[in-house]
Amino acid sequence: MSHTLALIGLGNAGAAMCQALIAKGVTVIGHDPDAARTATARDLGVDCRTSPAEAAAGADAVILSLPKPEISIAVVDAILAAGHRPPVIIETSTVTPATAQACHAAAKAAGVPLVDAAIAGGVASMAAAEITFFLGGDDADKALARPFLDLLAERIFELGPIGAGMGAKVVNNGVMHAVMVVLIEAFAMSTKLGVPMQTMIDILNREEGLMRPLVHRVQERMKDGNYTAGMSVTNARKDSVLALETSQQLGVPLFAHIAAHTPYEIAEARGMGEEDYAALARLWEEWSSVDFTGA
Numbered sequence: 001m002s003h004t005l006a007l008i009g010l011g012n013a014g015a016a017m018c019q020a021l022i023a024k025g026v027t028v029i030g031h032d033p034d035a036a037r038t039a040t041a042r043d044l045g046v047d048c049r050t051s052p053a054e055a056a057a058g059a060d061a062v063i064l065s066l067p068k069p070e071i072s073i074a075v076v077d078a079i080l081a082a083g084h085r086p087p088v089i090i091e092t093s094t095v096t097p098a099t100a101q102a103c104h105a106a107a108k109a110a111g112v113p114l115v116d117a118a119i120a121g122g123v124a125s126m127a128a129a130e131i132t133f134f135l136g137g138d139d140a141d142k143a144l145a146r147p148f149l150d151l152l153a154e155r156i157f158e159l160g161p162i163g164a165g166m167g168a169k170v171v172n173n174g175v176m177h178a179v180m181v182v183l184i185e186a187f188a189m190s191t192k193l194g195v196p197m198q199t200m201i202d203i204l205n206r207e208e209g210l211m212r213p214l215v216h217r218v219q220e221r222m223k224d225g226n227y228t229a230g231m232s233v234t235n236a237r238k239d240s241v242l243a244l245e246t247s248q249q250l251g252v253p254l255f256a257h258i259a260a261h262t263p264y265e266i267a268e269a270r271g272m273g274e275e276d277y278a279a280l281a282r283l284w285e286e287w288s289s290v291d292f293t294g295a
Contacts (some may be wrong), residue, residue: 005027
């Protein structure tokens with residue numbers, strides 16, 4: 001079955017998705033206020049229109065790929081104000097969960113389904129239709145969006161209500177960016193210690209390396225609330241102190257490591273020293289009013 005999709009926002013991500021869709025025989029109608037991006041999209045075979053509302057008229061679905069949250073809200077408002085009622089709007093722009101919820105509320109009031117489908121992956125995966133989507137929204141709305149997302153996806157994580165998709169991406173990206181700082185600090189120390197970079201990569205790229213906190217601590221302990229035995233908070237704090245002392249001796253500034261050390265001091269002061277160091281999770285359960293067990 002042939003589809004006609006509107007894609008609003010023809011930057012790097014939008015153009016890559018256009019390329020993938022056109023390769024699959026989809027008719028793509030697009031809009032972008034930038035003349036150069038519009039010209040590039042036309043060269044790909046996109047039928048470019050002068051406004052988001054014009055692009056959305058008659059489309060089987062509208063995909064948003066926009067640079068700022070406020071632009072997403074404005075575009076949804078413009079499409080609805082023009083009287084268009086697309087079968088589904090798919091928000092792929094990187095926005096906050098609150099923005100996705102605001103767009104959903106406006107669309108729902110007009111009788112238009114809207115989902116948030118956050119993208120994980122780079123431009124190359126988008127152009128190859130190998131995107132990982134984090135999908136949030138009402139179940140019925142997600143079912144409407146799936147056939148169009150399947151045209152672009154390698155994998156789709158169906159999550160919770162509207163905003164869950166963007167929330168998962170925000171968390172995922174936050175982890176990646178924080179870990180990047182930790183890694184840079186670590187490699188600054190290991191390089192000054194004379195450890196070859198590739199050797200340090202190989203050391204960390206093991207199940208007992210960088211993945212161990214996720215697989216063993218989060219998946220096997222936090223989910224069950226099991227903090228008996230294992231590596232104690234006291235010993236983990238000691239190792240953290242050694243890393244901080246070594247960085248001072250080497251003249252390597254640490255930011256992420258110092259921030260990460262603070263909870264170990266708090267846990268030790270609270271008498272949690274003999275528990276597995278994953279028990280730090282109990283601090284966040286208290287501070288954030290969450291329960292990780294069974295989550």
